[in-house]
Amino acid sequence: MRIDERTAVTEQLVPGSSKLFFFFGGIAGAIGIPPFEFYRAAGILDHSKVFMRDLEQAWYQRGLSGVGDDALSVGEYLQRKIRETGASDICFIGNSMGGFAALLFCAMLRTGHAIAFAPQTFVSAEKRSLHRDQRWAPQISRLQSSKRESDILDLEPWIARMHPEMKARVLVSQTDRLDELHADELAQFPHIDIQRHPHGGHALVKTLRDEGLLEELLRSAG
Numbered sequence: 001m002r003i004d005e006r007t008a009v010t011e012q013l014v015p016g017s018s019k020l021f022f023f024f025g026g027i028a029g030a031i032g033i034p035p036f037e038f039y040r041a042a043g044i045l046d047h048s049k050v051f052m053r054d055l056e057q058a059w060y061q062r063g064l065s066g067v068g069d070d071a072l073s074v075g076e077y078l079q080r081k082i083r084e085t086g087a088s089d090i091c092f093i094g095n096s097m098g099g100f101a102a103l104l105f106c107a108m109l110r111t112g113h114a115i116a117f118a119p120q121t122f123v124s125a126e127k128r129s130l131h132r133d134q135r136w137a138p139q140i141s142r143l144q145s146s147k148r149e150s151d152i153l154d155l156e157p158w159i160a161r162m163h164p165e166m167k168a169r170v171l172v173s174q175t176d177r178l179d180e181l182h183a184d185e186l187a188q189f190p191h192i193d194i195q196r197h198p199h200g201g202h203a204l205v206k207t208l209r210d211e212g213l214l215e216e217l218l219r220s221a222g
Helices: 071-085 097-109 125-131 137-145 155-164 179-183 201-210 213-221
Strands: 009-010 020-026 048-052 091-093 114-117 167-173 192-197
Touching: 009 201, 020 071, 020 097, 048 071, 071 097, 071 192, 091 097, 091 213, 097 114, 097 155, 097 167, 114 201, 167 179, 179 192, 179 201, 192 201
Parallel strands: 020 048, 020 091, 091 114, 114 167, 167 192
Antiparallel strands: 009 048
């Protein structure tokens, strides 16, 4: 199935399915648009799935086209999908910026569990400066220049306030210092399991896919 390059949300809902997966795309790749990284791999799941990508490249703080213009509106959309499908087993999955979103919305909705690959856990100017994280400077500078009071830019205090008992798996590579640092921000939460892999770098999700481990992980989640 071909997806239009300006499509922000694609739904594949299975009537009667008790499981619902929300997949969040990451930062734009070489082709210039943020991909649905999990679209093909998720084909093994015979359950309801919703794929999302942030075309604004704003860590989902500027919403999604056709849904709304902030993170809260995305959360309301996700809650509607849960109600409409009647699903009771919810999983939020994302990579990099999408991993940030998976953790953010799992905490916001206080339901289900999250799987985040190499996620950012903060994009605030203060913490980025403190930890010398200069990645994706154009996108984050654009986000910071239009900063709103409602923006959620740091997940540690957000999770502590919204859902400290949240269940999640955070997968990072030991070869990426910054990814490990971001993951360690969440080490205090008892039900967030940080899993460290010996290789893969920030492209860990692709390494896991190439090794046949991504589908295995998704299958275990489903």
